[in-house]
Structure formats: C-alpha cells, structure tokens
Amino acid sequence: AAAMPPTYIPMKYALLFLLLASWLTACTQRHDDIPNEFWDSIALHDSVHLSDSLLQTGLQQAIEADDSLHVSMICFFQGKKLHQGYFLLRAQERYEKAQRYLPAQAPPRLRMELDIAQADLCRFNHFEKRENQLLDNAQQLATEQQDSLMLIRICLLRCQREKSKKDFARALDELHTAYRYAYAITPERRAELQAEMAVVHLYLQQPDSALLHLDRAIATQAGRQEYYHALRQGVRYHIARNDSALPYFRRIAEMFPLARKTDAYRYMAEVLNRRGQYDKAIDFLREHVRYRDSLDADKKAELLEKVHAIREYRKQQQQIEDSERQLTHRMLQVYRLAAVVCALIILWGAYYIYTRRRQALLNRDLMQAQLSKQEMEIRYLREQEAKEQLENAQLNQRLEYFKQLNEITIPLLMRSRNQAGALHLSPEDWQTLRNNTDACFDNFTRRLKTAYPQLSDEEIDFCCLVKMELPLAILAEIYHIAKGSISRKKMRLKEKIGITDVSFDDFVASF
Incomplete structure (x- = not known):
C-alpha cells in the first residue's frame, strides 16, 4: 500500500473531506444557490x-x-x-x-x-x-x-445540481467552465472557485488534485484563507492515513449550518457502520438525531409562523373587503331602485316590440323552412339516384374485370393439370398470371411490391390469386395444401403487411 500512488490509497475517513464541500457551498450561497457577489452586481x-x-x-x-x-x-x-x-x-x-x-x-x-x-x-x-x-x-x-458574471452564475447553478445528483465529474466540468470567466470576478471569488474544485476532487477521490487547487486558492491571498489552510491540512491527514482525522471532522463539522451538519453526522454514521466501527457509528448517529430534532423543530416553528402570517393577512384582507362592501351597499340601494323601475319600463316596451317582430319572423321562417325541406328532399333523392348509378357502374366494371380475368386464367389453370388431375403451374404460367392481373387491375403486382417491398415473389403471386377471388378449394389445389393452411397463409401475410382493421381478402380486393 505504501508503494501505491496517494490517489489510490483507501480513505479511512474520506467522508470528512466530502462533507467539507457543504460548508463551502453554504457560506457562498443564498436560498437560490447564487453567490452574494452576483446578487450585489444585479440592479x-x-x-x-x-x-x-x-x-x-x-x-x-x-x-x-x-x-x-x-x-x-x-x-x-x-x-x-x-x-x-x-x-x-x-x-x-x-x-x-x-x-x-x-x-x-x-x-x-x-x-x-x-x-x-x-x-x-x-x-x-x-x-x-x-x-x-x-x-x-x-x-x-x-x-x-x-455577460461573464451571469455565465459564472449559471455554471455554479449547474454544478450544484450535478453535485446533488452525485455526478461529480460533470460538476467539475461546470466549475472549469466557470473559471474560464474568472477574470470578471474578484480574487476572493476566484479563491472560492478553486476551493470548490478541490472539494469536488475529494468527492472523486483525487486528493492530489484537491491539494493543487487549494494551493492555488491560498496563493491568491484573498478570501477565507483560514478555511483553505484547514482544508489543506485535512487532505494531508487523509493522504497520510492519520487517525486524528475523526476528531478533526468533529471540529470542522461544528462550523456547518444546521441542515448540512445533520446530513454530515448521518453520513459519517453510515460509513463507520459499514466499516464495522459500531460504537463510533452509534455516537455519530446520536448526534445526527439530536441535530435532526433541532432542525425539525426550527422547520415546524417557521412553518407555523408562515401559516399564522397567511391567516392574519387573509383576516386583514377580509376586514378591508367587508368595510368597503358596507360603504358601497347603501349607495347602491337607491341606484338599484331607480334602475329596477327603468328596467321594467324598458323591458315591457322591448317585450311588446319583440313579440310583434317575433310573430312576423316565425311566419316567414316557417315558409322558408317548408321550401328548404322540399329542396332538400329533391336534392337527397337526386344524390341517392346518382349514388346508385355509380355503384351499379362500379359493380358492372368489377364484374367485367373478373369476367375477363377468369376467361384468361381458368384455361391456364386447366392446361396446368397433370395426368393425375393435379395442378402444377410452371414459372411461365405464374408470369402470365401476374401479367393478366396487372392488365386487369392497374399494375396490381407493381403497386403491391412498391408499397410492401418485404413481400417475396411467391407471396405476390398468392395475392394475385386472392385478387381473382378464387375459392379456397382451388387455392388449396394449386398449392397442394389443405384449406386450413391457405387460411393460415393469409393470416401470416396479414401480419407481415401490418393489416389490423380489415380482413386480408378485403384488403387485397380494395388495393
């Protein structure tokens, strides 16, 4: 272990240096995690x-x-x-x-x-x-x-967010980005940035890099030099695996804010428990409980104070509204009486005029409605007649297509029977079948191949037979399989094409 680089030495009290980051953060931020200097620079x-x-x-x-x-x-x-x-x-x-x-x-x-x-x-x-x-x-x-100040501020916000997610590598990248604009801030803030980088390096278990940044912070001769020196000494204790690190943690932790001090003692208790130091872990856990109770009491007191403040504010607002309502109520009574009388007179006159005009409009609308009804009935009958003619024409055209196709296809199938009566189509017969289908159904096979390139030639030939609406018996005879196998073949093609709302036969017939 002595021959290993300091970065890889197991940390006996590594939590000490991880928690020092909390103090640095708490001393440099307000409620919204923004350094005081930046707030002072914004009017x-x-x-x-x-x-x-x-x-x-x-x-x-x-x-x-x-x-x-x-x-x-x-x-x-x-x-x-x-x-x-x-x-x-x-x-x-x-x-x-x-x-x-x-x-x-x-x-x-x-x-x-x-x-x-x-x-x-x-x-x-x-x-x-x-x-x-x-x-x-x-x-x-x-x-x-x-705006360099704003860029630094945003980088620090991102850094705090990444630290809360324990993504310390990205937090360090944000700090390096912020330091590129360090020329716009005071030496004290530059020293704080260097110290923050040192703390993040401790999270990453890189004590050598942490010492380098702490030396740079001390070299500025600005800011909280006592804190920087104390933190550097603690890092050296860690590298040397000095047993005085634990009392050192207690001394530094007392400088933390209450919330961070509570988390620090809890985390240290967990680490000591994992290391098997149960007595010391219990001591730290007791400290954590004590500080947590104090923190909960402070939060409850603050919450009660805010609740009372809201309640008092609403009570005052209600009193003001009640006073204004009483002042205006008497003035409104006279105006309301006069308004009611005028409104009654106006309403009576308006009602009389309205009824006379309404009667005339109703008579006119009734006549117009009768005429419109007759026109709509005539238009509906014409549309129905046109629709029937169109359907008849389409049906005749479809029958003509099938008649032509069957006149071509049935003789072809009959010629393909062998001596035993079984159907055997040659490649030339299949090509003829595809050509006939394209001729009767507007290049059916080309459109199908373009729309669904995943289909093989054999599957397109099967679609041509379905397009002709041949019965299952003939399809089973052509493929030398049972009728149930033809139905399963259709289901496989339906899934391959992605048909969900109609049957395979209806899809091919309408394609």
Missing part, C-alpha cells in the same frame, strides 16, 4: 425588498399606463418575494405573468433572471428537463450578451 434585485403595497401600487400604475415592461418587472419582484418566503405556487404564478407581459425589447438581464428563477422552482419540483431548458436559454442569452 434588478435592489427592489425586491419593497413592501407588497408599494409593488401593488406600481403594478396598478403600470397596467393603467399600458407599460408591459414595468408590469413584467414588478411581477418578477413579487415572484422573488414569494419565492424567498417559500410560497412557491404563488411565486410560479407571478413568474408566469411576468413572462407573459415581457416585451420583445425587454433587457436581456430580466429575461435571464426570469429563466433562472423559474429553473430554481423546477429544481424544487424535480422537473429536470424543464430546468435544463431554462438554464440553456439563460446561458445562450448570456453568451450573446458576453
């Missing part, structure tokens, strides 16, 4: 903290002024407020409204922000295909606008 988000009343007033003024751009922006701000409060359904409704009002000449940044916000909701709802489409749209627009 659109400066207004997200406006009150609901101001936003609603601005929205009403924008609608009255028919200003679709500002309607879209305000709806977007409202969606962000709801999104940050975890009112996801209402936030999605505001985003969709902002998308509907978005004009063609809208700022590209607003389009990208809308796509990213909706992609975050799709990630929450596990709509991966829709999320990819929205992020691709935002990335394409950012590339067209040469």
Whole structure:
C-alpha cells in the first residue's frame, strides 16, 4: 500500500473531506444557490425588498399606463418575494405573468433572471428537463450578451445540481467552465472557485488534485484563507492515513449550518457502520438525531409562523373587503331602485316590440323552412339516384374485370393439370398470371411490391390469386395444401403487411 500512488490509497475517513464541500457551498450561497457577489452586481434585485403595497401600487400604475415592461418587472419582484418566503405556487404564478407581459425589447438581464428563477422552482419540483431548458436559454442569452458574471452564475447553478445528483465529474466540468470567466470576478471569488474544485476532487477521490487547487486558492491571498489552510491540512491527514482525522471532522463539522451538519453526522454514521466501527457509528448517529430534532423543530416553528402570517393577512384582507362592501351597499340601494323601475319600463316596451317582430319572423321562417325541406328532399333523392348509378357502374366494371380475368386464367389453370388431375403451374404460367392481373387491375403486382417491398415473389403471386377471388378449394389445389393452411397463409401475410382493421381478402380486393 505504501508503494501505491496517494490517489489510490483507501480513505479511512474520506467522508470528512466530502462533507467539507457543504460548508463551502453554504457560506457562498443564498436560498437560490447564487453567490452574494452576483446578487450585489444585479440592479434588478435592489427592489425586491419593497413592501407588497408599494409593488401593488406600481403594478396598478403600470397596467393603467399600458407599460408591459414595468408590469413584467414588478411581477418578477413579487415572484422573488414569494419565492424567498417559500410560497412557491404563488411565486410560479407571478413568474408566469411576468413572462407573459415581457416585451420583445425587454433587457436581456430580466429575461435571464426570469429563466433562472423559474429553473430554481423546477429544481424544487424535480422537473429536470424543464430546468435544463431554462438554464440553456439563460446561458445562450448570456453568451450573446458576453455577460461573464451571469455565465459564472449559471455554471455554479449547474454544478450544484450535478453535485446533488452525485455526478461529480460533470460538476467539475461546470466549475472549469466557470473559471474560464474568472477574470470578471474578484480574487476572493476566484479563491472560492478553486476551493470548490478541490472539494469536488475529494468527492472523486483525487486528493492530489484537491491539494493543487487549494494551493492555488491560498496563493491568491484573498478570501477565507483560514478555511483553505484547514482544508489543506485535512487532505494531508487523509493522504497520510492519520487517525486524528475523526476528531478533526468533529471540529470542522461544528462550523456547518444546521441542515448540512445533520446530513454530515448521518453520513459519517453510515460509513463507520459499514466499516464495522459500531460504537463510533452509534455516537455519530446520536448526534445526527439530536441535530435532526433541532432542525425539525426550527422547520415546524417557521412553518407555523408562515401559516399564522397567511391567516392574519387573509383576516386583514377580509376586514378591508367587508368595510368597503358596507360603504358601497347603501349607495347602491337607491341606484338599484331607480334602475329596477327603468328596467321594467324598458323591458315591457322591448317585450311588446319583440313579440310583434317575433310573430312576423316565425311566419316567414316557417315558409322558408317548408321550401328548404322540399329542396332538400329533391336534392337527397337526386344524390341517392346518382349514388346508385355509380355503384351499379362500379359493380358492372368489377364484374367485367373478373369476367375477363377468369376467361384468361381458368384455361391456364386447366392446361396446368397433370395426368393425375393435379395442378402444377410452371414459372411461365405464374408470369402470365401476374401479367393478366396487372392488365386487369392497374399494375396490381407493381403497386403491391412498391408499397410492401418485404413481400417475396411467391407471396405476390398468392395475392394475385386472392385478387381473382378464387375459392379456397382451388387455392388449396394449386398449392397442394389443405384449406386450413391457405387460411393460415393469409393470416401470416396479414401480419407481415401490418393489416389490423380489415380482413386480408378485403384488403387485397380494395388495393
């Protein structure tokens, strides 16, 4: 083992370094996984903290002024407020409204922000295909606008998504893509990117590469240098297989946010259990349960707070609506009485005029209906007569075809009988049969071969005999098989051609 490269040494406490990624991520992201620097660089988000009343007033003024751009922006701000409060359904409704009002000449940044916000909701709802489409749209627009900050932001979003799916190789590719635009960000953020690459390399069990990126982060002399040094020391403990890694994990884990700390202790308990270290696994599991209970209590308290806030908001809205309803009720009573009197007078006059005109119209419509009925009956009789004539003509033509074909084919079959009375058709006889069928049925064999090239020549010859509507007895005599075998042959050809809605005989007859 000592002769093996460090990358291939079994990791005694590899989970320590996998979980360090959580702290880096939590320290550099808000609710929607976007670094603080990028939020500070976008002027659109400066207004997200406006009150609901101001936003609603601005929205009403924008609608009255028919200003679709500002309607879209305000709806977007409202969606962000709801999104940050975890009112996801209402936030999605505001985003969709902002998308509907978005004009063609809208700022590209607003389009990208809308796509990213909706992609975050799709990630929450596990709509991966829709999320990819929205992020691709935002990335394409950012590339067209040469917006390096937005490109880095989108790459980081994709990286976090791939990490959540444990596809660390693709997450690393996204980080490398983001680093190509690192010239547009501060040294502190460049150091954070290098540290994030180091963490992903630890997920991939590549501690040497992780050390390389941590050295680059430390070389920037910016950002959280204490964290970078601590993480580098931990990687060295891992490579050296030092037993102090476990206490080191506890010290680092205390710096995690509560949710990530809970996952860290659970994951470490599972790893220690698989390694057979049951006592230590139980200790970590107890810590996990303790932190999980605290996390559940916080979530319940937050949920109750939001439920009470919604209930209070609805109560206030109901009180306002009741007050307005009482103020307008008395004013409407007088107008309603006057409106009822005027409406009665108008209705009486309108009814009188309507009945007189209705009577005249009914008489006229009755006469027109009688005339129309007679015309339709005459037209129907003519159509029936024409249809019967057409059917008779087609029947006569078909009979004539069969008469000609049978006059040609029956003598041919009779000549092909041997001394014992059995039918034996030669290749020349089959060719004559095909030529006769093509002559009587508009190149039947060529059309059939073109439409269904999978049919063999022998199967096309069989179709020619069926086209002539020869009985099963003659077909069985020609092929020297039983009648049941002829029926099975038809079923095989029906499946080969792909006939589903009609019988084989009807299909050949109508082809």
